[in-house]
Amino acid sequence: xxxxxxxxxxxxxxxxxxxxxxxxxxxxxxxxxxxxxxxxxxxxxxxxxxxxxxxxxxxxxxxxxxxxxxxxxxxxxxxxxxxxxxxxxxxxxxxxxxxxxxxxxxxxxxxxxxxxxxxxxxxxxxxxxxxxxxxxxxxxxxxxxxxxxxxxxxxxxxxxxxxxxxxxxxxxxxxxxxxxxxxxxxxxxxxxxxxxxxxxxx
Amino acid sequence: xxxxxxxxxxxxxxxxxxxxxxxxxxxxxxxxxxxxxxxxxxxxxxxxxxxxxxxxxxxxxxxxxxxxxxxxxxxxxxxxx
Numbered sequence: 001x002x003x004x005x006x007x008x009x010x011x012x013x014x015x016x017x018x019x020x021x022x023x024x025x026x027x028x029x030x031x032x033x034x035x036x037x038x039x040x041x042x043x044x045x046x047x048x049x050x051x052x053x054x055x056x057x058x059x060x061x062x063x064x065x066x067x068x069x070x071x072x073x074x075x076x077x078x079x080x081x082x083x084x085x086x087x088x089x090x091x092x093x094x095x096x097x098x099x100x101x102x103x104x105x106x107x108x109x110x111x112x113x114x115x116x117x118x119x120x121x122x123x124x125x126x127x128x129x130x131x132x133x134x135x136x137x138x139x140x141x142x143x144x145x146x147x148x149x150x151x152x153x154x155x156x157x158x159x160x161x162x163x164x165x166x167x168x169x170x171x172x173x174x175x176x177x178x179x180x181x182x183x184x185x186x187x188x189x190x191x192x193x194x195x196x197x198x199x200x201x202x
Numbered sequence: 203x204x205x206x207x208x209x210x211x212x213x214x215x216x217x218x219x220x221x222x223x224x225x226x227x228x229x230x231x232x233x234x235x236x237x238x239x240x241x242x243x244x245x246x247x248x249x250x251x252x253x254x255x256x257x258x259x260x261x262x263x264x265x266x267x268x269x270x271x272x273x274x275x276x277x278x279x280x281x282x283x
Contacts (some may be wrong), residue, residue: 086237086238087235088236088251088255089243089249090239199239201248202243202248202249
């Protein structure tokens with residue numbers, strides 16, 4: 001079996017086995033802490049856990065190979081983005097779609113970067129005198145740090161005494177993993193959609 | 203906004219040459235080493251081939267390049283910058 005065939009086999013295995021990894025993550029979240037370790041469900045979980053380790057190790061190998069092997073990159077482009085480069089027209093479509101997809105991802109990254117640090121709050125302060133209207137104030141800030149803060153420095157929104165927060169926004173609510181997953185899907189989706197759109201007109 | 207760039211309107215007689223020789227789009231595609239979709243796009247005028255493909259087509263049909271491809275004019279296209 002050649003090196004390329006082994007890589008293609010691994011890629012296929014990673015794709016087909018990924019539902020089992022998802023099942024493991026869901027099941028383990030349900031079973032953990034429920035005292036089912038040692039039962040049949042626990043044994044299944046152990047087996048899935050071993051499978052997960054193998055899957056993870058192969059995924060790491062696959063990602064490294066993706067950087068080195070051009071045939072692997074070609075295969076991924078064909079399978080994931082449904083793009084084939086069989087002749088000059090398809091190469092042109094791929095090039096234009098990649099450009100459009102890069103720009104779309106770039107725009108999304110800038111948007112997420114801006115939104116992730118943005119802090120907005122609307123507060124209402126009780127009137128100083130009886131009968132007067134309550135005073136509303138809008139606070140807008142931007143927070144950026146190179147490293148993940150261990151403690152939350154400066155709680156948002158900044159609260160004045162006796163004020164009531166009507167609206168508060170502080171960064172994207174998504175976790176780092178979820179954000180990366182969104183970006184991953186966005187990148188693949190835009191490449192796929194742009195290539196289809198360009199191919200229709202070319 | 204974008205900028206206006208002129209583009210040549212190139213017409214071709216690929217479908218005529220193909221009809222004369224009674225060959226299918228797939229047969230032509232296989233002969234010149236492209237996909238059938240590319241031959242369809244060429245015949246519709248949606249795609250201008252590279253010089254390499256243009257010569258391969260002319261060589262296959264045994265005609266001059268000028269006989270296969272003719273410039274019919276120029277049009278302005280809005281190009282996104």
